[in-house]
Amino acid sequence: MRTSPASYAVRKQAQSHIDVMRLETPFHSRIAAAMQQQEWYVWNGYKSAAVITDEELEYFAIRSTSSVFDISPMVKYRIEGADAESYLNRLTVRDVSKLKPGRVHYTAWCDDAGYVLDDGTLFRFADDLFRLCCQERHLPWLLDSAIGFDVNVREETEDFAGLALQGPTSCAVLKEAGFKGIETLKPFDIAEFKLKGQNVTISRTGFTGDLGYELFVPAKNALALWDALQLAGGSYGLRPIGYAALNSARMEAGFIVANGDFITSETALRADRARLPDEIGLDWLVDLAKPHFNGKAAIRQARQNGTLRHVLVGLEIEGNIPADHAIVYHNKKREVGLVSAAIWSPTGKRNIALATLQRPYGISTMDNLWVEIYAMRELQYQKMMKRAKVVERPFVKLTRRTMTPPDDR
Amino acid sequence: MMSYDTIVVGGGHNGLVAATMLAKSGRKVGLFEAANQLGGAARGHEFHPGFTSPGLAHVLNRLHSDVVRELGLAHQGLTLKTANAPTVALALDGEHLVLRGSYGASVEGNLPSSEIAAWQSLRKQLFRHASILKRLFDDFPPPLSSASAIDILKLAKTGLALRLLGKVEMREFMRMILMPVADVANEHLGDERLKGLLAFDATLGVRLGPRSPTSLLGLYYRLAGELDGVAGGQAIMAGGMEHVIAALEKSACLAGVTIRTGATVARVLIEGEAVKGILLADGSEVSAPLVVSGLSPVTTFMSLVGPRHLDTGFVRAISNIRTKGDTSKLHIALDCMPRFSGLAAADHAGRLVIAPTSDHVERSFNPAKYGELPEQPVMEITLPSMLAKAAPDGACVLSANIQHTPYDLKQGWPSAKPEFYQRVLTILEKHAPGIRKTVMGFELLSPPDIEARYLMTGGHWHHGELQADQIMMMRPTYAASRYATPIPGLYLCSAGSHPGGGISGMPGLLAARTILKSART
Amino acid sequence: MKKYDAIVVGAGHNGLVNACYLRRSGLNVLVAEKNDWVGGAAVSRELTPGYLYSNCSYVCSLFRPEIMRDLELPKHGLQIIAYEGGAVFTRDGDYLASYRDHHAHRREFARFSKRDAEAYERYSRDVTRQCRFIQPLLMRRAPDPASFRPSDISELLYLGKKFSGLGAREMADTLRFWTMSISDFLDEYFETDVIKAYLAISGIIGTALGPMSPGTAYVLLHHYMGEVDGSVGAWGYARGGMGSITKALASSFVASGGTILTGSGVHKILVSNGSAKGVVLENGDEHFAKVVVSNADVKRTFLKLVEEKELPTAFVRSVRNFKIRGSSGKLNIALDSFPEFPALPKESTCVRGDMHFTDSVERMERGYDDWKAGRWSADPFIDMMIPTAMDPTMTSPGKHFMSCFVQYCPPKVEGRDWTEADRDAFAETVISQIAEYSPGFRDRIVHMEVRTPRELEAEVGLTEGNIFQGELTFDQLLFNRPVPGYAQYRSPIRGLYICGSSTHPGGGVMGAPGRNAAREILSNLSRDVSHVSDAHDVI
Helix, strand or coil, X not given: CXXXXXXXXXXXXXXXXXXXXXXXXXXXXXXXXXXXXXXEEEECCEEEEEECCCHHHXXXXXXXXXXXXXXXXXXXXXXXXXXHHHHHHHHECCCHHHCCCCEEEEEEEECCCCCEEEEEEEEEEECCEEEEEECCCCHHHHHHHXXXXXXXXXXXXXXXXXXXXXXXXXXXXXXXXXXXXXHHCCCCEEEEXXXXXXXXXXXXXXXXXXXXXXXXXXXXXXXXXXXXXXXHHHHHCEXXXXXXXXXXXXXXXXXXXXXXXXXXXXXXXXXXXXXXXXXXXXXXXXXXXXXXXXXXXXXXXXXXXXXXXXXXXXXXXXXXXXXXXXXXXXXCCEEEEEEEEEEEECCCCEEEEEEEEECCEXXXXXXXEXXXXXXXXXXXXXXXXXEEEEECCCCCCCHHHCCCCCCXX | CEECCEEEECCEHHHHHHHHHXXXXXXXXXXXXXXXXXXXXXXXXXXXXXXXXXXXXXXECCCCHHHHHHCCHHHHCCCCCCCCCCEEECCCCCCCEEEECCCCCEEECCCCHHHHHHHXXXXXXXXXXXXXXXXXXXXXXXXXXXXCHHHHHHHHHHHHHHHHCCHHHHHHHHHHCCCCHHHHHHHHCCCHHHHHHHHHHXXXXXXXXXXXXXXXXXXXXXXXXXXXXXXXXXXCCCCCCHHHHHHHHHHHHHHCCEEECCCCEEEEEEECCEEEEEEECCCCEEECCEEEECCCHHHHHHHHHCHHHCCHHHHHHHHCCCCCCCCEEEEEEECCCCCCCCCCHHHHHCEEEECCCHHHHHHHHHHHHHCCCCCCCCEEEEXXXXXXXXXXXXXXXXXXXXXXXXXXXXXXXXXXXXXXXXHHHHHHHHHCCCHHHHEEEEEEECHHHHHHHHCCHXXXXXXXXXXXXXXXXXXXXXXXXXXXXXXXXXXXXXXXXXXCCCCCCHHHHHHHHHHHHHHHC | CEECCEEEECCEHHHHHHHHHHHHCCCCEEEECCCCCCECCCCCEEEECCEEECCCCCCECCCCHHHHHHCCCCCCCXXXXXXXXXXXXXXXXXXXXXXXXXXXXXXXXXXXXXXXXXXXXXXXXXXXXXXXXXXXXXXXXXXXXXXCCHHHHHHHHHHHHHHHCCCHHHHHHHHHHHHCEHHHHHHCCCCCHHHHHHHHHHHHCCCCCCCCCECHHHHHHHCCHHHCCCCCCCCEEECCXXXXXXXXXXXXXXXXXXXXXXXXXXXXXXXXXXEEEEEEECCCCEEECCEEEECCCHHHHHHHHCCHHHCCXXXXXXXXXXXXXXXXXXXXXXXXXXXXXXXXXXXXXXXXCEEECCCCHHHHHHHHHHHHCCCCCCCCEEEEECHHHCCCCCECCCCEEEEEEEECCCCCECCECCCHHHHHHHXXXXXXXXXXXXXXXXXXXXXXXXXXXXXHHHHHCCHHHCCCCCCCCHHHCHHHCCCCCCCCCCCCCECXXXXXXXXXXXXXXXXXXXXXXXXXXXXXXXXXXXXXCCCCCCC
């Protein structure tokens, strides 16, 4: 499905995009002011914080007080129209008819071959209005999927600023900031709130496995939101954080990252890198009972024919040395997989990892798995063969994540 | 509710072939045709009081012998009497070339003997190469994955046939296969009329010029066709294509096909993931576990099935099929036989081509790329009323395929048509002086008209460009290239599938064979 | 009279690459060059005082890094300056810039269409996939499918294995890609005219095809290859002009003990009893060697330098049928100051890359229609760059050299030879297009060299001035290049080889034909080839 060409005036105005080579998020001025480490990285073309003050302090803000992380660079699509639900039901693997207005769900979408194009969160604001948030860009796919549906798809990444407010005191911070009734929000609920007369959309979602919220405002209102949270959060240990701390939290929560823990189908240069949902631990999202959706036939066929090749598992590894990108062996000899991410879990006090294994390892053969860790220490590899055990995810399960109203003492 | 074992959508020749083949295997087959008569693009109609057009196709040059044999068409009254009608390369000065026998087995006209020899050597070479491709056009498209032993054996046989041409010829084949027709013609020939004819024939019905790489494929495709066992044979049918359709219809009836004309199929009904029947425009449903579509792949998937039953990548691939036709059909009612200057009376019964040089064809093609009309369009003319009653006594029907008349005309067809018709008539007048005065009426079917009349997407003869990237296992798109589709129970059988268009019956035959084969396993 | 082990005819980049490799195996090698300078079409020449011109090729696109390393070109002075950007100016006063930064590039596309901006990612992925398939073939010998020799069969199996390793969907994609026009290919991804025009450029540069001709999608790869194996700096300017490449090659060759004779055009290649035995120069000198390697294109080599009677008739016919079509011209312009482009923002990096004025595929194709009719394009496609924006060594400070590669430009004008008036009119067509986007441009011109295919042929010896020494169409690729049965740098004459861009894998300042030919020759002589590195891994 084609879009209409941009007018000369619109193009002319946008010429200035190059004035700043690296895009800055709507919160940039505040984050830059807080930035002590000058550790930036590029997320989706935006200048994003890797570490602001100190990684350890930031991590414990997530787990012990509260943290704000700028999620504005997340790619956002607005999906609107009479057919929005049936459109999304055809697009994604999960049953969208079960997603009620005012709710969010985690989902994934696949190409014809059933290979995962991306995972993301789908917000349902109304019967006919959704927002899809994800890591990669998919506009052509979303538009081509709209052929034959009464639906409008619009990319709106730059239009909205987003903040993830996560941690045990996050609810208290929001209450303090004047978001009345926030404590009634159940996990995956969305609601509209007012802050000084301006709309703030808050969902009880996050990427930390902790109590937490995600807040969205039009980009122009970003700084007011930031300032209000900082003001309210002062006595609750609120701290702006970078991606390094967040990454530890998401590992503990067992969440996967597109193009980190699996390669998305449309970006894979090597065709054999693409993965079916079942091969990256997303089988539970796939609803074969719902009407036709992209990849349905291929996924069913792979399940029936037993042609699934991989499985993504959580590993607990003996010792305390993170096994980043280590090779997984069976019986110390046979290569059966690769660790995509690993950390020493500060909360779980366990050495954890996400790994993709070749079936049947990780499915029926669980015993006798090992990882070979190459730890570079002062220009020497310390090589270790450590026992690995397939364990349930999340690695760290916190009751406060789901408790409603939250216990926010 | 009515129910069948198999429903065939569309009563064009491919639909008829598929329906008959399936009925002969003992299935209960229902065929649904939107028009009031069968025949699709091979269907004639009265375009002027008392004057009947031969249908969209006016030359028969590839009705496949398997189709004739398996459907017993000879027993149903099909005669290919006029096989090997001559092809005439018309020249303004009256120095025409007349190609007789199968694609110019002999050439008459003012040609030096060296040129005739060059022509014969090229002609033989083209036939040799076409015979290799014929193996591929006469069978299922080569598979790209999970090839069965039979598939591999077939490919090996084709490879062997290629190798048996000899080292030199094999290399020539591999060099020439994707060449521009103009380059090949220039390498061998000097005579502009011959080059113009080859250029025209290779590019007729596709959006390529003779200088476009891959355009020689069009000529190979033509020469891989055969009529009545004669490779490269052609017939201008007595009674137009309706003669063929009548035989096909008889054969279908004999096999027990239930034919319903005037029955427009609105949708293919899908339950769960599989076909369960069709919905007619009148609102009635007919059930069948198997539906075979003789409509173009684009119409089949985008209209009858609908994108929501398909995967996005597949919809994208179907949307990317290039289906914009470039060929218009002109029918003129003349009050007497036209006289083309310098052409023997009997040869007026042949296929008359106005494409004086290869460059002329290229120039005619140029504007089509931009949605514009050529100043000097090239065309192919037949006078079908010479062979059967299609016009009142003494009067005549002129049927012409006019090339390079793009579907997506920037100016818009309604405003362009009258002027363009005059342009064509002026060209005809030059070749057949006095013809203008004998015109009683005419009908110019532009590609959009053809789309509307015959329900062919883009008004394209082949239901999609027959170019190198849209043939064989890429036709119509890889995921539906072997007649089966992503929807269980839905099959394709139109010219939009391998091997492509022309009145061959092959897509219908191969689709039916696919269904019968999968039923066995 | 002197005896050598091998004589290379022509000191173009491929001839020099070939000579270097032969010399490094210990052969005594002579390079005979017609001009008083080396370089062929990769030269830097001072055509007006104070200005160094890259007057033929103008960008170092695909020069194989394996060759640079083997022949120690950096040591011999080769420096590459990477491109910084580029722009297509649109008729409405806007421009489409290209930026090295991935995200800036996407945002620039998004100014025109958000869909296209995001489509670009899949497009690059798909093109890169095709490059990954084809790239390893560049540095290999093309097999002869009609042959049963073990070496051919093993090459064929390699090809077959690579192809079948793709998986069915990719195979279908690959087959389509090879047979599509760049215009149709782009239509499947993009909706904006100027974006399509920008991306179509690589499909037509150097060819006698329009963007709507099937096969042009493949040509794209010849301009897109560098990024596959991490060959950093594959695209760029050669510091000091394109002559720096051949200068470094010549220096490497001479340092290794090779001999170059300039001003020594080869009149004939000497053949006796079906074997090459040397060359006779235009001045009558004779030089003998059992191996003669021609860097000239296949037509010049076999139709001019070798007596026809020495060759089989069928071979001569095939050579005659080889398509070398002049389709481009060049304007090399000395400027007394840097031209202004008011459409661009101040300090724009775009001026340090390639600039264009053709903002739709249709304009490009219409330019091609003119060429088919034997005229230069009335609205030509211009690939314009100002290397001195980044390289101060070519002119004095403040002065600039501008290279304008122009398509389409016919070898003959409506069937007759070019006249001076034609040449002036052609130049005017180009200048007036530039001047439309750059006010005051004419006043900055100090000197200008206008080169039609006629001049390119006369000076560099390229038949019809074709930059690829032959069209890159299917009938002239891989085992068909230059002619079927002789795709392996050999000829019907024992000891006579060809090593120019007429051979596999074809044109561009790539060096691969010269290197591949050297490996063939050395294998035939049963000499060590360990100094000829294998192609970079594509993993």
